[in-house]
Amino acid sequence: MIIIGESIxxxxxxxxxxxxxxxxxxxxxxxxxxxxxGADYIDLNVGFLRKDTEETMQWIxxxxxxxTDLPLSLDTMNPVATEAGLKICKKRPLINSASGKTDSxxxxxxxxxxxxxxxxxxVINDRxxxxxxxxxxxxxxDTVAYANALGIPNDRIWADPIVLPVSTAGEGQKNAMAxxxxxxxxxxxxxxxxxxxxxxNISNGVPVELRPLLNRTxxxxxxxxxxxxxxxxxxxxxxxxxxxxxMQNMVDLIYRTMDGEDIDLSPLSQEEINYVKTAKVLMGxxxxxDAWLES
Amino acid sequence: xxxxxxxxxxxxxxxxxxxxxxEKALKLxxxxxxxxxxxxxxxxxxxxxxxxxxxxxxxxxxxxxxxEPFKDVISDPVKWAQKCEDLGADAVFLRLxxxxxxxxxxxxxxxxxxxxxxxxxxxxPLIVYGSGDDSKDAEVLPKVAEVCDGMNLLIGPVHKENYExxxxxxxxxxxxxxxESPLDINLLKELNVKLCHFxxxxxxxxxPESAAVGYGMEYSFSLMERVKQxxxxxxxxxxxMPIIADLGRECWKTKQAMENKEQGLLWExxxxxxxxxxxxxxxxxxxxxxxxxxxxxxxGEVWQK
Numbered sequence: 001m002i003i004i005g006e007s008i009x010x011x012x013x014x015x016x017x018x019x020x021x022x023x024x025x026x027x028x029x030x031x032x033x034x035x036x037x038g039a040d041y042i043d044l045n046v047g048f049l050r051k052d053t054e055e056t057m058q059w060i061x062x063x064x065x066x067x068t069d070l071p072l073s074l075d076t077m078n079p080v081a082t083e084a085g086l087k088i089c090k091k092r093p094l095i096n097s098a099s100g101k102t103d104s105x106x107x108x109x110x111x112x113x114x115x116x117x118x119x120x121x122x123v124i125n126d127r128x129x130x131x132x133x134x135x136x137x138x139x140x141x142d143t144v145a146y147a148n149a150l151g152i153p154n155d156r157i158w159a160d161p162i163v164l165p166v167s168t169a170g171e172g173q174k175n176a177m178a179x180x181x182x183x184x185x186x187x188x189x190x191x192x193x194x195x196x197x198x199x200x201n202i203s204n205g206v207p208v209e210l211r212p213l214l215n216r217t218x219x220x221x222x223x224x225x226x227x228x229x230x231x232x233x234x235x236x237x238x239x240x241x242x243x244x245x246x247m248q249n250m251v252d253l254i255y256r257t258m259d260g261e262d263i264d265l266s267p268l269s270q271e272e273i274n275y276v277k278t279a280k281v282l283m284g285x286x287x288x289x290d291a292w293l294e295s
Numbered sequence: 296x297x298x299x300x301x302x303x304x305x306x307x308x309x310x311x312x313x314x315x316x317x318e319k320a321l322k323l324x325x326x327x328x329x330x331x332x333x334x335x336x337x338x339x340x341x342x343x344x345x346x347x348x349x350x351x352x353x354x355x356x357x358x359x360x361x362x363e364p365f366k367d368v369i370s371d372p373v374k375w376a377q378k379c380e381d382l383g384a385d386a387v388f389l390r391l392x393x394x395x396x397x398x399x400x401x402x403x404x405x406x407x408x409x410x411x412x413x414x415x416x417x418x419x420p421l422i423v424y425g426s427g428d429d430s431k432d433a434e435v436l437p438k439v440a441e442v443c444d445g446m447n448l449l450i451g452p453v454h455k456e457n458y459e460x461x462x463x464x465x466x467x468x469x470x471x472x473x474x475e476s477p478l479d480i481n482l483l484k485e486l487n488v489k490l491c492h493f494x495x496x497x498x499x500x501x502x503p504e505s506a507a508v509g510y511g512m513e514y515s516f517s518l519m520e521r522v523k524q525x526x527x528x529x530x531x532x533x534x535x536m537p538i539i540a541d542l543g544r545e546c547w548k549t550k551q552a553m554e555n556k557e558q559g560l561l562w563e564x565x566x567x568x569x570x571x572x573x574x575x576x577x578x579x580x581x582x583x584x585x586x587x588x589x590x591x592x593x594x595g596e597v598w599q600k
Contacts, residue, residue: 044307130503287481287484289481290481290482291488294492295488
């Protein structure tokens with residue numbers, strides 16, 4: 001499992017303030033902490049960077065590189081910002097991300113060729129977000145064909161099926177299942193292409209204290225289906241423990257729930273029960289509500 | 296080869312709930328098939344019921360053709376309620392409009408006393424709704440529950456913001472709760488889960504919010520459909536409650552219904568019919584002619600299978 005650390009994210013207030021104030025320490029601490037916690041890549045989610053585009057991107061790349069030797073994931077939809085970052089990356093970076101939208105194919109994908117780097121391609125295209133496993137796969141196959149024609153080989157491409165919040169009126173649960181299908185079908189349909197997800201989006205909009213439980217459970221489920229890489233909260237200790245083979249009793253319970261076993265909850269601890277209930281929600285077996293642990 | 300129509304059989308059952316007391320108490324729900332799926336294995340023991348809406352004060356903004364059937368009683372909620380019973384309603388729906396802080400802010404005691412008077416003056420069950428102002432309803436509805444102790448009213452709207460205080464009063468005084476959430480399946484389930492921490496699930500009715508045809512009805516439709524499918528097919532215990540469709544209010548504020556009687560009747564009638572198809576168990580109407588119109592359209596006899 002390749003772990004991409006998500007903590008340097010413009011939506012986090014401290015990060016946003018640090019970027020504006022050019023406060024290197026905040027960024028460097030986060031880069032270092034995530035490296036120590038086991039990240040393989042450090043994601044730099046800087047937003048679109050409408051203002052001071054190139055200067056800001058280069059500042060944050062330089063700042064992060066001063067604190068860590070890990071490769072970076074340049075997370076912006078803005079190709080100008082992406083290129084500014086690519087120019088100064090010391091290790092082969094990851095472009096995060098391109099998509100099947102015309103603009104992105106024409107402006108973002110050529111950068112992956114020009115700088116010989118890895119690139120995330122999401123299933124989003126000009127028609128929107130495909131909802132089913134096979135339509136997600138169709139979309140990615142089209143974009144991969146386009147990328148191949150530009151001279152980008154499959155082993156440079158990471159495919160993102162797009163995770164949606166599980167709390168969105170039932171659609172999120174359907175999408176969670178379509179994502180399992182996508183990850184299972186990908187190796188046969190597109191050999192050498194890696195799968196990657198922005199994991200924490202699964203729990204967006206969920207009461208904040210309950211988010212880690214959903215994130216960890218979903219990570220374990222996707223990992224079992226063969227997920228290659230995940231953008232996660234590496235500062236969540238239990239998450240990292242589970243990813244690296246710890247907390248086996250919890251992981252077993254998640255697997256047994258996935259296998260459809262009717263698990264007797266009475267001998268289980270509260271924590272174990274919570275993992276079973278969460279896996280049931282993420283398998284689409286019980287309808288999500290913010291009170292999913294209470295019933 | 297001979298064609299054999301597939302017959303489905305489900306193991307989920309919508310809870311059968313009774314509102315009101317005495318001979319004319321009303322049974323809601325109890326079905327273990329989807330709406331109108333009479334060809335499947337199972338039954339819909341209780342046909343959709345119809346409540347007529349009244350208010351605790353003379354309503355403002357009702358078009359003349361809606362006031363007309365009640366014009367001699369509309370300033371007296373007790374007489375108005377009795378007239379609804381005479382006109383064939385299965386229940387009366389009393390909206391305590393005057394308690395709204397933005398209307399008259401009338402006190403809880405007054406509203407509770409009036410509610411009791413109305414409930415005692417009719418044989419059919421009473422559904423009583425506060426103004427929808429969460430903090431005011433948290434005063435008014437518990438008082439209503441207390442004063443009408445043991446009358447088995449359906450009391451709402453119970454919201455996420457006031458479910459504890461309103462729900463406990465409903466529990467203590469022998470009533471049913473109408474749990475309302477804003478057109479969202481996840482929020483609907485959450486509210487039922489929270490209420491069920493202290494209130495038995497067979498004392499909850501679901502109000503998923505009902506929009507009028509042309510004004511978002513399809514959202515209400517697909518939500519009710521979803522509630523029934525989850526309850527009957529998937530057996531999600533937290534969606535196995537009867538559904539109330541509070542639709543008259545939404546229909547009669549449309550431009551079309553305001554214009555003339557015929558359009559108004561059709562607007563309300565078609566919305567009601569559509570929501571019955573989606574799974575509504577009790578429908579709140581404003582115009583009495585629509586009880587007959589909608590009942591005839593859905594064909595009373597098939598519901599007695």
